[in-house]
Amino acid sequence: MASEDKEKEGVEEGNDDMERKTSNNEEGDDGGRAGFRRHPSETSFNATDQDDECDDGSHEMQLGHQCNLKEQLEKDKDDESLRKWKERFLGSVDFETIGETLDPEVKFLQLSIISPGRLDIVLSIPEDGKPKASWFTLKEGCQYNLTFSFKVGNNIVSGLKYTKNVWKTGVKVHNAKEMIGTFSPEPDPYTHVMPEELTPSGLFARGSYTAKTRFVDDDNKCHLEINYTFDIRKEWVAS
Numbered sequence: 668m669a670s671e672d673k674e675k676e677g678v679e680e681g682n683d684d685m686e687r688k689t690s691n692n693e694e695g696d697d698g699g700r701a702g703f704r705r706h707p708s709e710t711s712f713n714a715t716d717q718d719d720e721c722d723d724g725s726h727e728m729q730l731g732h733q734c735n736l737k738e739q740l741e742k743d744k745d746d747e748s749l750r751k752w753k754e755r756f757l758g759s760v761d762f763e764t765i766g767e768t769l770d771p772e773v774k775f776l777q778l779s780i781i782s783p784g785r786l787d788i789v790l791s792i793p794e795d796g797k798p799k800a801s802w803f804t805l806k807e808g809c810q811y812n813l814t815f816s817f818k819v820g821n822n823i824v825s826g827l828k829y830t831k832n833v834w835k836t837g838v839k840v841h842n843a844k845e846m847i848g849t850f851s852p853e854p855d856p857y858t859h860v861m862p863e864e865l866t867p868s869g870l871f872a873r874g875s876y877t878a879k880t881r882f883v884d885d886d887n888k889c890h891l892e893i894n895y896t897f898d899i900r901k902e903w904v905a906s
Contacts, residue, residue, distance in 0.1 A: 808868035826885030
């Protein structure tokens with residue numbers, strides 16, 4: 668009987684060990700996947716068939732049907748807390764000049780590429796959205812952030828989002844999507860820094876790429892589309 672009791676205890680302890688190992692493995696897998704998403708990877712430029720559209724549900728402000736700024740304040744004038752929140756959100760808006768305008772105006776002033784250890788690459792934006800020749804050159808295996816500044820006029824722009832698609836020799840190799848946010852008209856420009864990216868490296872990563880970048884709002888209005896080419900080389904091009 669003592670022998671049978673010991674065998675039962677051994678089986679139960681073994682089962683407990685298996686359950687603990689399974690639980691630890693599951694936690695480790697989840698943590699590993701989350702960590703992988705947070706860090707740049709060469710898979711950023713692997714072939715992808717994901718859709719071009721972006722909708723991650725992270726809108727900062729639900730405005731309902733489109734209306735001008737004065738109507739936005741009038742709708743909730745009886746709700747003191749909501750009215751004050753909207754006034755804070757709208758900041759220094761001049762209602763005498765833009766309060767009656769329906770369509771927001773978003774004007775992009777400058778795009779920059781920031782990479783550690785070198786001067787920023789500042790890019791002018793052609794009016795037709797089609798830079799001539801190669802727009803810029805990146806070093807293989809480099810970390811960089813795309814930064815852009817823009818001004819908002821006339822009305823609130825809701826759910827402004829960014830999409831980028833990249834092709835090499837006709838094959839889509841990379842796409843990026845980000846919800847930027849909702850912005851009120853302001854005299855001063857906004858600045859937004861995109862998440863860090865990592866260029867691919869190796870012989871097959873070097874060469875010429877074509878790309879399309881778009882900035883679209885919740886009303887599906889495209890405020891900027893840029894179609895361009897760029898290069899990835901072994902070293903940075905001298906300024």
